[in-house]
Amino acid sequence: MRDAYVVGAGQSAYGSFPDESYRSLFRTAVEEAVDSVDRGIDLGAVDEAYVGTLGVGGRQIGLSAPAVTEHVGLDGTPATRVENACAASGYAVRQAVMAVRSGMADVVLAGGVEVMTDLSGDTVRYWLGVSGETEWERLSGTTFAGVYAQMASAHMREHGTTTDQLSAVAVKNHDNGARNPKAQLDFTCTLEEATAAPTVADPLTLYHCCPTTDGAAAVLVASEDVVDDFAADPVRVAGVGAAADRVGLFRRDSYTSIPASRRAADAAYDAAGVGPADLDFAEVHDCFAIAELLAYEDLRSCERGAAGPYVESGATESDGELPVNTSGGLKSKGHPIGATGAGQVVETFDQLTGRAGDRGLEAPAVGLTHNVGGSGGAAVVHVLEREDRRGAGS
Amino acid sequence: MSRGVLAVGAYAPANRVPAAAFEDAWGRFEVSGVETTAVPDADEDALTMGVEAARRALSAGGVDGAVLDVLTFATTTPPLAEEDLTPRLGSYLGAPANVAGRTYGGHTRAGVDALLDALDREGEGTALVVAADCPAGEPDDPRERAAGAGAAALLVGPDAPATVVETAAATDPRPGTRFRRAGDDRLDGLDAGRYDRAAFVEPVEATLDGLDTGADVDAVAVQAPDGRLPYRADIDDEAVAAVETVSELGDTAAASVPLGLAHAFEAGHERTLAIGWGSGAGAVAARIEGTAPVEASLSVDRELDYTAYLRRRGDVVGDVPDGGAAHVSVPSWRRSLPSRHRHEAGRCPDCGAVAFPPAGACPDCRSLTDFEPVEPARTGTVEAATVIGEGGAPPEFAALQARQGAFGVAVVAFDAGNEAVSIPVQVVGEAAVGDRVRAVPRRIYVEEGVPRYGLKALPVGD
Numbered sequence: 001m002r003d004a005y006v007v008g009a010g011q012s013a014y015g016s017f018p019d020e021s022y023r024s025l026f027r028t029a030v031e032e033a034v035d036s037v038d039r040g041i042d043l044g045a046v047d048e049a050y051v052g053t054l055g056v057g058g059r060q061i062g063l064s065a066p067a068v069t070e071h072v073g074l075d076g077t078p079a080t081r082v083e084n085a086c087a088a089s090g091y092a093v094r095q096a097v098m099a100v101r102s103g104m105a106d107v108v109l110a111g112g113v114e115v116m117t118d119l120s121g122d123t124v125r126y127w128l129g130v131s132g133e134t135e136w137e138r139l140s141g142t143t144f145a146g147v148y149a150q151m152a153s154a155h156m157r158e159h160g161t162t163t164d165q166l167s168a169v170a171v172k173n174h175d176n177g178a179r180n181p182k183a184q185l186d187f188t189c190t191l192e193e194a195t196a197a198p199t200v201a202d203p204l205t206l207y208h209c210c211p212t213t214d215g216a217a218a219v220l221v222a223s224e225d226v227v228d229d230f231a232a233d234p235v236r237v238a239g240v241g242a243a244a245d246r247v248g249l250f251r252r253d254s255y256t257s258i259p260a261s262r263r264a265a266d267a268a269y270d271a272a273g274v275g276p277a278d279l280d281f282a283e284v285h286d287c288f289a290i291a292e293l294l295a296y297e298d299l300r301s302c303e304r305g306a307a308g309p310y311v312e313s314g315a316t317e318s319d320g321e322l323p324v325n326t327s328g329g330l331k332s333k334g335h336p337i338g339a340t341g342a343g344q345v346v347e348t349f350d351q352l353t354g355r356a357g358d359r360g361l362e363a364p365a366v367g368l369t370h371n372v373g374g375s376g377g378a379a380v381v382h383v384l385e386r387e388d389r390r391g392a393g394s
Numbered sequence: 395m396s397r398g399v400l401a402v403g404a405y406a407p408a409n410r411v412p413a414a415a416f417e418d419a420w421g422r423f424e425v426s427g428v429e430t431t432a433v434p435d436a437d438e439d440a441l442t443m444g445v446e447a448a449r450r451a452l453s454a455g456g457v458d459g460a461v462l463d464v465l466t467f468a469t470t471t472p473p474l475a476e477e478d479l480t481p482r483l484g485s486y487l488g489a490p491a492n493v494a495g496r497t498y499g500g501h502t503r504a505g506v507d508a509l510l511d512a513l514d515r516e517g518e519g520t521a522l523v524v525a526a527d528c529p530a531g532e533p534d535d536p537r538e539r540a541a542g543a544g545a546a547a548l549l550v551g552p553d554a555p556a557t558v559v560e561t562a563a564a565t566d567p568r569p570g571t572r573f574r575r576a577g578d579d580r581l582d583g584l585d586a587g588r589y590d591r592a593a594f595v596e597p598v599e600a601t602l603d604g605l606d607t608g609a610d611v612d613a614v615a616v617q618a619p620d621g622r623l624p625y626r627a628d629i630d631d632e633a634v635a636a637v638e639t640v641s642e643l644g645d646t647a648a649a650s651v652p653l654g655l656a657h658a659f660e661a662g663h664e665r666t667l668a669i670g671w672g673s674g675a676g677a678v679a680a681r682i683e684g685t686a687p688v689e690a691s692l693s694v695d696r697e698l699d700y701t702a703y704l705r706r707r708g709d710v711v712g713d714v715p716d717g718g719a720a721h722v723s724v725p726s727w728r729r730s731l732p733s734r735h736r737h738e739a740g741r742c743p744d745c746g747a748v749a750f751p752p753a754g755a756c757p758d759c760r761s762l763t764d765f766e767p768v769e770p771a772r773t774g775t776v777e778a779a780t781v782i783g784e785g786g787a788p789p790e791f792a793a794l795q796a797r798q799g800a801f802g803v804a805v806v807a808f809d810a811g812n813e814a815v816s817i818p819v820q821v822v823g824e825a826a827v828g829d830r831v832r833a834v835p836r837r838i839y840v841e842e843g844v845p846r847y848g849l850k851a852l853p854v855g856d
Binding site: 123143149153201202246 | 718719720721722726730750751757777778779780781782783785786787788789790791792794801803804805816817818819820826827828838839846848
């Protein structure tokens with residue numbers, strides 16, 4: 001099986017951009033990805049494209065992948081939409097890796113795009129609910145925040161997790177996002193502010209919830225046969241893991257973890273030949289603060305039930321043992337649903353190749369991305385590495 | 395013993411708005427004899443209240459819906475002007491498919507007419523007569539001041555402890571005292587003083603004159619369009635006051651007399667007069683002897699101020715917001731009705747696990763099987779919970795939230811045989827992990843103009 005490498009990655013700024021369109025944002029991301037390729041690349045080299053998008057607003061539900069790839073001149077290249085809710089473009093990257101590893105493609109463009117801020121509040125709330133289980137869960141009146149709040153209620157009951165521990169996630173991610181010029185909410189907040197903010201879905205406050213976001217991200221994946229044509233410091237896709245689960249929380253085996261995350265992470269670790277202790281940093285799916293706490297446990301960075309004390313220990317701050325969400329995460333960087341998973345790969349690529357500016361880590365070798373669809377109906381984990389740094393470092 | 399009333403159930407919404415709230419808002423309250431009125435929640439209507447009363451009547455009678463031969467629904471405020479609601483009522487109760495459904499309406503006497511017809515039909519087996527109503531008028535109309543809400547259900551069959559010994563009817567053409575135009579949901583009337591009073595008093599008194607057995611009784615359950623008219627007729631005031639519900643619940647229209655009967659039986663009155671009246675005008679009186687078991691808890695746990703009352707009525711709430719609603723087609727919805735109305739789950743014949751909804755692969759053994767129906771307990775324990783704050787509801791619940799405020803959403807474990815099934819439900823109010831809740835009938839939402847009914851969770855303490 002051929003190895004796959006990330007040879008370029010870029011994203012638009014995340015935020016609210018009434019003067020942009022889903023196509024112009026996608027173009028910006030692709031151009032940045034092209035610019036990031038060490039030895040340059042002509043988009044004509046792309047054999048295949050995968051685009052993640054939920055299609056919020058219904059702006060282009062059918063043929064949404066060709067609709068954006070034609071905009072960057074790839075009108076003759078096979079393009080496929082990947083839809084797995086908030087994990088859409090994490091899965092698009094996985095599709096790209098599969099295409100390369102299978103031998104069908106040497107260079108694949110994987111990306112995602114979403115525009116969410118040009119709609120009324122009610123319309124956004126409609127779209128934010130489409131990835132819940134519709135017939136029973138959504139018709140109980142819950143929202144996306146509501147389902148994660150239910151998980152938080154169960155975690156608090158079972159493990160004594162506190163509101164301040166949820167707030168610690170927000171404080172950390174805002175600190176990181178404030179150093180990311182692409183972040184949507186580029187300001188810091190205090191623990192007190194996060195805890196005292198208005199309640200969105202008890203126990204989650206406004207600061208425990210990610211914003212709605214416009215944005216796009218793009219990743220260029222190349223095979224080992226051609227990687228040297230493009231990359232001076234190749235980033236190898238060391239492991240990929242993915243898992244699905246029952247869409248509705250009420251049908252799952254656990255409310256205090258995301259079983260799909262555990263399965264995806266275990267598979268990715270296994271494939272990469274690493275364990276949680278080998279990670280130098282991680283970009284995890286923190287759509288809500290409880291989601292990041294669950295991720296610590298599901299990625300096995302801490303014991304089950306121990307995520308609250310773990311975040312309070314500072315372990316996941318940028319100078320901690322496992323910096324998590326140096327980009328600011330979904331919480332601060334923003335969460336343009338279809339772009340989020342690819343955007344996590346962008347941050348990981350930037351960290352591994354020294355492009356992360358003020359928030360850059362010290363020569364990291366191994367990074368992980370963790371992307372969840374809905375409340376856990378799909379999850380995908382990538383382990384990316386700098387082969388030249390492994391062994392040399394830890 | 396002959397055909398009569400076997401058992402009675404009664405229900406009223408938990409909300410009360412006191413007369414003082416109207417006085418504060420309008421400077422006066424012109425409806426004497428009404429101290430509070432019952433206000434339905436935004437997701438309650440005549441059908442859901444009727445289901446509550448019907449469940450209680452079946453419980454009081456120690457039977458379940460499977461015994462029913464006839465199911466009768468009487469209301470002046472059906473949630474749909476045309477469509478038979480008895481099939482949905484029967485579905486909630488687990489009535490058999492061959493149950494005969496009947497509907498009465500058009501005037502407030504409907505509940506008594508339905509009861510007397512069911513009692514008359516010897517040889518029809520077991521009938522459940524469900525009367526439920528929630529009349530409404532314009533906010534400044536005296537009929538709205540009196541408007542209440544409630545439901546009563548009477549189980550009718552042979553060998554009954556409470557029987558009708560005589561009936562008498564009277565009519566008198568008196569248009570204009572209380573009417574509703576076609577297509578309108580607000581009551582109107584001319585308020586023509588003595589004319590209005592005569593339209594009530596004369597037919598009511600005429601029925602009493604028609605009773606050979608006389609009006610010497612312990613209790614009189616008489617139609618109460620307001621708190622004053624019942625006392626204008628020449629009836630024993632104390633016997634009326636003994637079982638009236640208008641002072642607490644307000645005008646319950648078709649449910650008014652059935653609720654009075656529930657009170658009379660509950661109090662052990664052996665001789666009761668039921669007098670139904672409908673505008674137009676006509677009355678019917680029935681002398682009932684004996685009592686039947688009653689299950690009724692007309693609990694009051696929420697006093698509304700005037701603003702909360704207006705919000706619940708929907709007067710100060712805008713139209714359905716944009717954004718669209720979560721779409722479940724009506725045919726798809728119908729497939730799930732046993733689970734919507736009774737939380738029907740399914741036991742896997744291969745491994746015994748219980749699944750909700752009972753469709754698809756078994757959640758435990760993954761067998762692609764056909765589940766055996768299991769009906770979980772109505773009371774369960776909250777496993778996970780949140781509260782959707784004001785302004786945070788998805789579009790299909792935005793109007794509900796505008797009328798009623800924040801609501802809880804929970805995953806609740808209900809016992810089902812040796813297992814428990816977890817079901818996502820909206821909470822009537824709020825609930826926390828570990829709380830006990832009961833599944834109660836409520837309207838879930840209206841999509842494509844079709845009201846969709848299901849179950850929500852009412853906290854019940856320990």
